[in-house]
Amino acid sequence: MTSRSDIPASVRSWQTGEGLHVDVRGLPCPEPLVTLLRLIDGGSVRERMFAHLGQEPLLLYPELDARGWRSRLVASAGDSAAGDDHVVLEIVRGTP
Amino acid sequence: MTAAGAFLGSARSRLLPASVPFRFFVAAAVFHVLLWLVLLVAAADFPRFRGGAGPALAAVHLLTLGVLTMTAIGAAVQLLPVATTRPLAAVWPIQLAFWLLLPGAVALIGGMLIADARLMIGGAVASTLGLLPFALLLADNLRRANSMPVVRAYGWAAMASLLVLVALGVALSVDADGGGLLADRSGAALAHMILGGFGFMGMLALGFSHVLIPMFALSNAPNRRIADVGFAAAAASVVLGVAGAGLGHRSLLIAACGVGAVAVAVHLRLMQVALATGMRKRLGLSFVLVRAAWASLALTPLLGVAVAQGWAGAGGPTLFGLVALGGWLMTFLFGILQRIAPFLASMHVSRASGGPPLLTEFGSETPLRIHAGCHLGALILLAAAIVLDSAPLAALAALIGLAGALAFAASILTIVQSLAAGRTRG
Structure with a gap:
């Protein structure tokens, strides 16, 4: 697990070869959104991260669009790769 | 794709x-x-x-x-x-x-x-x-x-209020032709108003604010312990107010205003912290309305005490209703609605040029600016009409409010047309 000063203690995070994984499940709304955006706006994530969420983050999409970042659903609730209430979102900086 | x-x-x-x-x-x-x-x-x-x-x-x-x-x-x-x-x-x-x-x-x-x-x-x-x-x-x-324990608590309180609210509403309707169902019709009507304005709608508005305001400002959720205190005060205020109206006890109504003032102070402090610590500082036109609504909310318990003590004059009760229902709830809901309606629509449509639409593509902001100006102007004029007991001023307020309502309807119509077409023009 990677310990990062810009990630709240209540948020689990770890680094893999693919990039930083941040698990914001269980946080009250809108903290999942705010945590992910703080990582992007603070420059902690340079190119790519994987967000683990309790549901598809509808409110995150326009914020990512506005920042020029793209997103892709890697696994959704009900998939065998993810349990119930588990959505994995790959978030990538857009090419200019 | x-x-x-x-x-x-x-x-x-x-x-x-x-x-x-x-x-x-x-x-x-x-x-x-x-x-x-x-x-x-x-x-x-x-x-x-x-x-x-x-x-x-x-x-x-x-x-x-x-x-x-x-x-x-x-x-x-x-x-x-x-x-x-x-x-x-x-x-x-x-x-x-x-x-x-x-x-x-x-x-x-x-x-x-x-x-x-x-x-x-x-x-x-x-x-x-x-x-x-x-x-x-x-x-x-x-x-x-x-x-979401705080939102859940407010939601349960809103639902409990709704149940008593509709029961009283049906009773007031049955009693409307002088059926004698209600021993104290005016007390029941006041309890109905308190349950509707501060119980059902008020609790929903306060509860959802704990999510919506941080969401718009991009800030953390409000402090749980302080939010619990705010909820306890808000719920106690509604209970005291309904008991005071039902039993005809002025002291209970004044106590409701006092406890309500604590609830308002806690709520506004939490909202102010959310705005101050949020990542988004420019919140746009909708927050002009939201801030005006908060100002009305702060006035409500003070005006309530003035009405209960007989200091607010003959128009005091009507002015209290206007500030609570129009100034606070109506203004707040329109501020929120003008923010969420384009966002919800954007989730359902695509651009003619491909890709997700921008919120600004859902029509011009001009109708919303007209609505906001007319809405606030109409409420101020209506308050003046109540204080001065002036029918011409009330009529002028209604005309200005009507212009604003038509502008708001035009804005919603534009969004609905985009939804019906399934895409924006962009």
Whole structure:
């Protein structure tokens, strides 16, 4: 697990070869959104991260669009790769 | 399809059909226009309104049942599952709620307008039946919302208020022709107003604020312990107010205002912290309305004490109703609605040029600016009309409010047209 000063203690995070994984499940709304955006706006994530969420983050999409970042659903609730209430979102900086 | 497009496609599948929340928003926009029209008719009576069937009572219920309740249901059924991360159990009960509530509200308000007791009773019963499926869905969702204890507490309080509110509403309708059902009709009417304005709608507005304001400002959720104190004070204030109205005890009403002032102070402090610590500082036109609503909310308990003590003059009770229902709730809901309606629509449409649409593509901001200016101007003029007991001022306020309501309806219509076409022009 990677310990990062810009990630709240209540948020689990770890680094893999693919990039930083941040698990914001269980946080009250809108903290999942705010945590992910703080990582992007603070420059902690340079190119790519994987967000683990309790549901598809509808409110995150326009914020990512506005920042020029793209997103892709890697696994959704009900998939065998993810349990119930588990959505994995790959978030990538857009090419200019 | 691009990755973003695929993602949006997936997101769409998790949303309610756009027609579900937007049917409530369209109905609210139409009732909003009718509200100011009927207020124009009632201009002579409104500044000293004390209840009783007629255009002034119809105008009040066009606001509460027509505008506020429709907006709140439309927003709640879409936003609550997002906030609680728990999907609604089913969509059809919301559709059923709408098709019972719409004719029910029309009949009830029409009955009030022409002072027809049978129409009022029928409308009250249909409205109650319409609110029931919404209450059941709300209860089911709140029951499963473990991660949102504050919103859940406010939601339960709103639902409990709703149950007593509709029971009193039906009783008041049955009693409208002098049936003698209610021993203290004016006390029951005041309790009905407190339950509607501060119990049902007020609790929903305060509870959802704990999610919506941080969401718009991009800040953390409010401090849980302080929010619990705010909830306890708000709930106690409603209980004291309803007891004071029902029992005819002025001291309880004053205590309700005192405890309510604590609830307001805690709430506004939490909201101020959310705005100050949020990543987004420029919150736009909608927050002009939200801030005006908060100013009205802060005035409400002070005005309540003044009315209870007899310091507010002959127009005091009407002014209290205007500040609470119009200044606080109506202004707040329009501020929120003008923010969330384009966002919800953006989830359902694509651009003609491909990709997700920008929120600015859902029509010009000009109608919203006109609405905001007219809305605030109309409320200030209406307050002046009440203080001065001036029918011409009330009529002028109604005309300005009507212009704003038409501008707001035009804005909603633009969004609905984009939804119907399935894409924006961009």
